[in-house]
Amino acid sequence: ALPQVKNPDRDCGNCYDVPAPQTFTVPIPSDGRPITLSAYAFNEDRIKGPTWDYRYQPAASVLPPRPRRTVVVAIGVDATANPDWRLRYAANDAEQMVKALASLPGTVVPVLLVSKDGSANATKANIAAVLRRLNGFDTAADAARLRAIGLDGLVKLTPDDMVILSFSGHGVTIDKEFYMVPSDAVAGPDGEPLPTSLMSSTELTQWARRADAARMTMIIDACYSAASVAAAGFKPGPMGDPGLGQLAFDKGISIIAATQADDVALEVGALSHGLLTYALVANGLDKGLADSSGDGRVTLDEWLRYGAAAVPLLAADVARGAAGRGITAGTAPPPPPRTVQKPALFDFGGAGDPVTIRMLRAPPA
Numbered sequence: 001a002l003p004q005v006k007n008p009d010r011d012c013g014n015c016y017d018v019p020a021p022q023t024f025t026v027p028i029p030s031d032g033r034p035i036t037l038s039a040y041a042f043n044e045d046r047i048k049g050p051t052w053d054y055r056y057q058p059a060a061s062v063l064p065p066r067p068r069r070t071v072v073v074a075i076g077v078d079a080t081a082n083p084d085w086r087l088r089y090a091a092n093d094a095e096q097m098v099k100a101l102a103s104l105p106g107t108v109v110p111v112l113l114v115s116k117d118g119s120a121n122a123t124k125a126n127i128a129a130v131l132r133r134l135n136g137f138d139t140a141a142d143a144a145r146l147r148a149i150g151l152d153g154l155v156k157l158t159p160d161d162m163v164i165l166s167f168s169g170h171g172v173t174i175d176k177e178f179y180m181v182p183s184d185a186v187a188g189p190d191g192e193p194l195p196t197s198l199m200s201s202t203e204l205t206q207w208a209r210r211a212d213a214a215r216m217t218m219i220i221d222a223c224y225s226a227a228s229v230a231a232a233g234f235k236p237g238p239m240g241d242p243g244l245g246q247l248a249f250d251k252g253i254s255i256i257a258a259t260q261a262d263d264v265a266l267e268v269g270a271l272s273h274g275l276l277t278y279a280l281v282a283n284g285l286d287k288g289l290a291d292s293s294g295d296g297r298v299t300l301d302e303w304l305r306y307g308a309a310a311v312p313l314l315a316a317d318v319a320r321g322a323a324g325r326g327i328t329a330g331t332a333p334p335p336p337p338r339t340v341q342k343p344a345l346f347d348f349g350g351a352g353d354p355v356t357i358r359m360l361r362a363p364p365a
Contacts, residue, residue: 027212028056029159030063070162071154071213073111073130074098077122077169077183080115085170085181085193091116093168093221093277100281101164105356111151115183121149122169124182124199130154131207134163162215162355168274171222177201180222205247215355216253217300219307221274223259248348255346256304258311275318276343279310288360296361301347303357308345315341 028035035058040051076094078087091114098110111130115122126149129142136156138146146152157163170181172193179198188194208216248255258276271278280303284290290298290306298306 027159028058028063029214030066031160032058032062034058066158066160067107068160068162068214069107069109069158070101070104070164071109071111071134071157072098072101072104073134073163073165074113075122075127075165075167075169076114076116077181078114078116079120080170080181080183080185082185082187085185087169089272089274090114090168090221091119092272093274094166096273096281097166097168097219097277100285101357103358105359109154111154113149120183122182123184124197125184127182127199128203128207131204135207135210136212137210157211157213159212159214161213162217163211163213164217164219166219166221166277168221168277171220172198174198180204180220208251208253209247211251215300216251217304218248218253218255219276219280220255221258221276245346248346252348254300254304254348256307257344257346259341259343270318275311275314275341276307279314280307283310283314285358288358291360296359297356298358298360300355300357304345304347308343311341311343 026037035056037054037056038051041049043049074094074097076091078089078091080086094112094114098112102108102110113122113126113130126145129138129145130151132138132142133146133151133154134157143152146154167180170193172179172181174193174195178201179193179195181193181198185197186194247253256276258274271282273282280290284303284306285298288298289310290303292302292306
């Protein structure tokens with residue numbers, strides 16, 4: 001039953017408007033765990049109404065069980081049409097990210113899109129086709145493109161799945177909006193990247209909006225990458241904004257950006273990586289340094305927090321010529337100078353995430 005709302009703009013003393021009912025189809029997990037459905041609305045003045053919560057306990061027979069998958073989409077762009085934009089280790093970042101996450105529990109679906117000598121799959125159209133397929137609204141042209149690059153087996157995400165999206169490459173801000181530079185980006189008349197050939201945070205938001213995954217994480221190892229979320233005065237909360245920050249808040253997405261919105265990201269020859277990817281993969285997982293609890297496993301939450309804490313120390317090491325030092329999880333150094341690269345972590349997925357990224361040792365019998 002919908003509440004009746006008195007309309008003060010009508011003349012009669014007892015006139016009420018009844019809001020038009022809205023119907024939504026909401027996919028749910030198949031494991032039978034209780035879920036909470038929430039809804040809220042804004043009026044034409046962008047004033048938020050009350051939040052409505054409903055706790056729903058699915059019956060055991062509602063859905064057949066689905067196996068949990070983790071889809072790892074790793075994008076690395078070294079080579080573009082403009083040789084002045086060339087990077088050396090972004091493709092390696094993507095390749096090592098896929099390799100490091102291959103041992104995740106359950107079924108892992110790797111999606112590697114890289115641009116380097118001899119390979120240029122990390123185009124804007126290919127990336128869009130992958131994301132639209134995962135989110136269930138791909139086109140016939142997308143399907144043909146996925147077949148051409150050997151990814152026609154991708155299927156839509158479900159609420160039992162997890163997705164980790166990483167991007168390593170150039171990032172730019174244009175008119176206060178963040179853009180990622182794909183392999184087919186071109187320059188405009190002024191020699192700067194042409195915005196229509198780039199991937200904007202607005203487009204990324206549109207591609208991700210329909211995702212039904214249980215858990216979503218984005219890793220953006222690019223210059224100015226915090227601007228992908230913290231643009232135009234974004235504040236975490238139900239603000240009705242159309243950007244990636246609002247979407248991340250609403251859908252519980254965790255995003256780690258390599259730098260602040262006005263800073264650059266480093267790739268280091270001694271490490272053959274960007275600093276954020278090196279901290280997460282080489283130190284956090286391969287060396288097990290992200291295990292802050294000492295329980296022999298690295299959870300998603302520990303992993304992201306470790307990356308955010310370790311990069312400034314690694315950047316300081318690079319400045320001193322001592323790149324590659326392993327930073328122990330839980331280290332609480334003095335705040336680094338502003339000139340040291342400092343990631344931004346927007347963790348809307350919730351603290352203490354139990355998802356295990358890497359088992360370092362077998363649990364006790």
